[in-house]
Amino acid sequence: MKPLESTIGSMPVASLPAPPPVKAPGTATHCPYCALQCGMSVAATEEAGVRDVVIAPRAEIPAGAGGLCQKGWTAGELLTNGSRLTTPLIEGRPATWAEALDHVAARLRRISAEHGPDAVAVFGGGGLTNEKAYLLGKFARMALRTSQIDYNGRFCMSSAAAASIRAFGMDRGMPFPVTDLAGADTVLVAGGNVAETMPPFVRHLARMRERGGRLIVTDPRLTPTAKAADLHLQLAPGTDLALALGLLHIAVAEGYVDEDYVAARTTGFDAVAISVSAWWPERVERVTGVPVALLREAARLLGTAKRAMVLTGRGAEQHAKGTDTVSAFINLALALGLPGTEGSGYACVTGQGNGQGGREHGQKADQLPGYRKIDDPAARAHVASVWGMDPGDLPGPGRSAYELLDALGTPGGPRALLLFGSNPVVSAPGAGRIAERLAGLDLLVVADVVLSETAAKAHVVLPVTQWAEESGTTTNLEGRVLLRRRAVAPPSGVRSDLAVLSGLAERLGHPEGFPAEPRAVFDELRRASAGGPADYAGITYERIAAETGVFWPCPAEDHPGTPRPFLDRFAHPDGRARFIPVNHRPADEEADEEYPIHLTTGRVLAHYQSGAQTRRIASLVRAVPEAYVELHPDLAERLGLADGDRVRVTSRRGGAEVPARITGAIRSDTVFMPFHWAGRASANLLTNPALDPVSRMPEFKVCAVRVEKA
Ligand SMILES: Nc1nc2c(c(=O)[nH]1)N[C@H]1C(S)=C(S)[C@@H](COP(=O)(O)OP(=O)(O)OC[C@H]3O[C@@H](n4cnc5c(=O)[nH]c(N)nc54)[C@H](O)[C@@H]3O)O[C@H]1N2
Numbered sequence: 001m002k003p004l005e006s007t008i009g010s011m012p013v014a015s016l017p018a019p020p021p022v023k024a025p026g027t028a029t030h031c032p033y034c035a036l037q038c039g040m041s042v043a044a045t046e047e048a049g050v051r052d053v054v055i056a057p058r059a060e061i062p063a064g065a066g067g068l069c070q071k072g073w074t075a076g077e078l079l080t081n082g083s084r085l086t087t088p089l090i091e092g093r094p095a096t097w098a099e100a101l102d103h104v105a106a107r108l109r110r111i112s113a114e115h116g117p118d119a120v121a122v123f124g125g126g127g128l129t130n131e132k133a134y135l136l137g138k139f140a141r142m143a144l145r146t147s148q149i150d151y152n153g154r155f156c157m158s159s160a161a162a163a164s165i166r167a168f169g170m171d172r173g174m175p176f177p178v179t180d181l182a183g184a185d186t187v188l189v190a191g192g193n194v195a196e197t198m199p200p201f202v203r204h205l206a207r208m209r210e211r212g213g214r215l216i217v218t219d220p221r222l223t224p225t226a227k228a229a230d231l232h233l234q235l236a237p238g239t240d241l242a243l244a245l246g247l248l249h250i251a252v253a254e255g256y257v258d259e260d261y262v263a264a265r266t267t268g269f270d271a272v273a274i275s276v277s278a279w280w281p282e283r284v285e286r287v288t289g290v291p292v293a294l295l296r297e298a299a300r301l302l303g304t305a306k307r308a309m310v311l312t313g314r315g316a317e318q319h320a321k322g323t324d325t326v327s328a329f330i331n332l333a334l335a336l337g338l339p340g341t342e343g344s345g346y347a348c349v350t351g352q353g354n355g356q357g358g359r360e361h362g363q364k365a366d367q368l369p370g371y372r373k374i375d376d377p378a379a380r381a382h383v384a385s386v387w388g389m390d391p392g393d394l395p396g397p398g399r400s401a402y403e404l405l406d407a408l409g410t411p412g413g414p415r416a417l418l419l420f421g422s423n424p425v426v427s428a429p430g431a432g433r434i435a436e437r438l439a440g441l442d443l444l445v446v447a448d449v450v451l452s453e454t455a456a457k458a459h460v461v462l463p464v465t466q467w468a469e470e471s472g473t474t475t476n477l478e479g480r481v482l483l484r485r486r487a488v489a490p491p492s493g494v495r496s497d498l499a500v501l502s503g504l505a506e507r508l509g510h511p512e513g514f515p516a517e518p519r520a521v522f523d524e525l526r527r528a529s530a531g532g533p534a535d536y537a538g539i540t541y542e543r544i545a546a547e548t549g550v551f552w553p554c555p556a557e558d559h560p561g562t563p564r565p566f567l568d569r570f571a572h573p574d575g576r577a578r579f580i581p582v583n584h585r586p587a588d589e590e591a592d593e594e595y596p597i598h599l600t601t602g603r604v605l606a607h608y609q610s611g612a613q614t615r616r617i618a619s620l621v622r623a624v625p626e627a628y629v630e631l632h633p634d635l636a637e638r639l640g641l642a643d644g645d646r647v648r649v650t651s652r653r654g655g656a657e658v659p660a661r662i663t664g665a666i667r668s669d670t671v672f673m674p675f676h677w678a679g680r681a682s683a684n685l686l687t688n689p690a691l692d693p694v695s696r697m698p699e700f701k702v703c704a705v706r707v708e709k710a
């Protein structure tokens with residue numbers, strides 16, 4: 001095996017360039033993109049009338065380990081390169097802010113009066129700051145009185161969140177500091193490609209391996225992360241659940257179960273032990289394609305390690321059985337005595353910039369701030385008292401993200417949608433159908449920094465400020481609340497999301513209660529979250545600055561914060577973690593004669609999500625200019641395809657056209673497409689919106705397709 005850093009160093013695109021010498025110290029803030037929230041120093045410069053932004057990493061933020069990836073280094077371009085929206089648009093025509101907000105408020109009032117409050121829907125994003133997520137949820141429930149709010153995090157880590165709540169009573173995605181990884185002896189990454197999705201994260205894994213630790217990766221592709229692993233389990237897409245059951249079967253058979261821990265800290269082991277007895281290694285090999293010897297080796301590395309960690313990424317989670325799959329990995333971790341043990345554990349590798357905080361403060365359909373449940377009477381009473389309203393006037397739970405998008409403009413569904421921080425025309429599963437639903441709306445309002453594919457379809461577009469132009473907090477993947485500071489002046493003509501919500505609330509009869517100032521919103525969020533699972537009461541901007549972030553729960557200003565919440569007890573009333581019996585089932589859509597190949601989807605290093613931001617950054621476009629479909633040489637030969645040929649990929653939902661990229665780094669029964677592109681190149685024209693029954697996560701990671709020369 002190659003050492004991790006050198007593998008990463010030789011990767012074509014996953015480069016970690018050395019920091020250039022930085023003269024201007026700049027303002028301390030954080031990257032706009034992923035959940036690692038690398039620390040950045042950002043300085044605005046102006047020479048001969050040309051504005052520029054200089055970015056350097058901040059070594060004092062531990063998660064980023066003093067690094068930045070290609071996207072982080074180039075994030076400044078979108079602040080200066082002229083691709084910004086700078087004026088509100090009504091039906092495509094420039095308008096003043098007063099016209100735009102008056103127009104939206106009047107339309108919302110009419111639609112709500114004619115069809116009821118649930119005719120207005122709100123969709124948020126895990127990239128929004130805590131302040132924005134909180135105010136958006138309050139705006140929906142209090143100013144609009146609608147139950148119809150959800151957000152793109154439903155498409156992201158919702159299966160892991162649901163499984164963590166089942167097992168531990170609480171979802172703090174990674175319930176330990178990222179830096180703990182360096183001290184582990186074995187780390188399993190199930191369906192995560194961190195070398196491309198969070199390159200500096202790899203530094204923690206590299207430190208682990210320098211100490212002699214072992215890395216195991218499960219992925220249908222030999223990704224840069226899998227290449228750097230000691231053990232790559234190249235399973236068929238959609239078979240992680242069987243793999244996890246098989247690993248636990250071996251752990252039981254080989255005596256790796258930590259019986260003292262199981263007795264002292266958990267409930268329900270016996271039923272789970274019985275349920276895995278049917279998953280003997282040969283059967284698991286037949287289902288997953290992973291040889292028995294490798295299964296045994298993986299179980300041994302995990303079962304005999306002094307400190308071990310089991311991590312899941314979207315590869316294992318984005319399935320119609322994602323919650324059960326994560327439960328199976330948590331069962332394995334519990335049997336080995338890992339969660340709540342210092343230096344060990346289970347964690348979800350959360351994805352979006354505020355993927356953790358964005359799921360805590362009320363933009364989720366079933367949730368109130370502080371990670372409270374919207375159908376819990378005590379939670380409703382508390383939040384209503386902070387908001388100064390009658391708990392009986394708070395709406396109940398609404399539709400989940402895909403169900404909400406799919407109901408738009410249909411009989412009984414919402415007729416207006418306010419969208420902040422997402423681009424579902426590109427990122428929603430079965431996106432062709434969602435584009436039709438959006439077109440059926442009476443009113444689509446999109447707040448964005450650029451004219452995304454979804455904004456281009458909106459009746460009203462509101463141009464907003466972005467990361468370095470405003471302040472606010474994010475909560476990174478390890479549950480550490482961080483402070484983004486305004487580093488550069490926004491272009492004239494744009495307003496912050498908070499100011500947009502404040503202006504709309506005022507026009508809807510709420511002159512108070514919707515401040516545009518982030519600190520005022522955060523102080524209210526602290527009170528609203530107090531006493532809830534995600535308790536921010538003791539966190540202040542000053543503490544975040546002084547302590548390089550504060551881990552929640554943090555119930556009081558003299559409380560140190562909680563880097564490792566489960567060391568003494570889990571969050572269920574009895575303090576114990578729960579084993580949850582689960583069973584393997586096939587993907588919603590299996591390969592058949594008509595659609596004989598598995599399609600899976602995911603990311604490349606140079607682009608972010610729907611690509612709305614990164615497809616507007618020149619160096620990233622140069623790095624990866626267009627979408628493609630990755631396929632194995634054997635499959636290419638069977639289909640008569642050569643590298644670079646344009647191919648048509650067709651599923652039951654639609655067809656896409658992209659060039660072929662032939663590589664030995666993928667299973668020959670599976671093709672892969674990144675989902676960062678729009679139009680005919682969009683992977684989501686193909687994906688299957690079958691939903692997980694618990695988390696309502698769509699099956700992004702496996703569907704059946706046909707591939708042919710275009
Ligand atoms: N460059 C970049 N970085 C990002 C993002 C981005 O868009 N671009 N987005 C951020 C966000 S929001 C997220 S959620 C994270 C996601 O981070 P990851 O989870 O690392 O990203 P993905 O590429 O979606 O999926 C990871 C891997 O899962 C594999 N996979 C596909 N199907 C299966 C399967 O059935 N089982 C298993 N075990 N593996 C499978 C894919 O081949 C892929 O290599 O990245 C964050 N960081």
Ligand SMILES: Nc1nc2c(c(=O)[nH]1)N[C@H]1C(S)=C(S)[C@@H](COP(=O)(O)OP(=O)(O)OC[C@H]3O[C@@H](n4cnc5c(=O)[nH]c(N)nc54)[C@H](O)[C@@H]3O)O[C@H]1N2
Pocket residue numbers: 125126127128129152153155156157314318351352419420421422423424426427428429447448449450452464465466467497601602603608609610611612613675683684687700
């Ligand atoms: N096929 C397939 N599809 C997937 C996935 C997959 O693996 N495969 N992954 C899913 C996952 S994990 C995720 S997280 C989703 C993400 O998909 P999307 O929800 O589409 O995420 P982004 O592209 O990040 O969209 C963010 C939008 O908000 C804008 N924006 C940025 N900052 C701000 C701000 O502060 N305020 C406002 N108002 N707007 C802002 C950006 O310009 C952009 O247009 O995609 C999902 N879709």
Ligand code: SF4
Pocket residue numbers: 031032033034035036037038064067068069070071072073197198199200
């Ligand atoms: S790893 Fe994530 S947070 Fe760090 S620079 Fe890259 S995109 Fe930004």
Ligand SMILES: [Mo]
Pocket residue numbers: 155156157351352
């Ligand atoms: Mo995500």
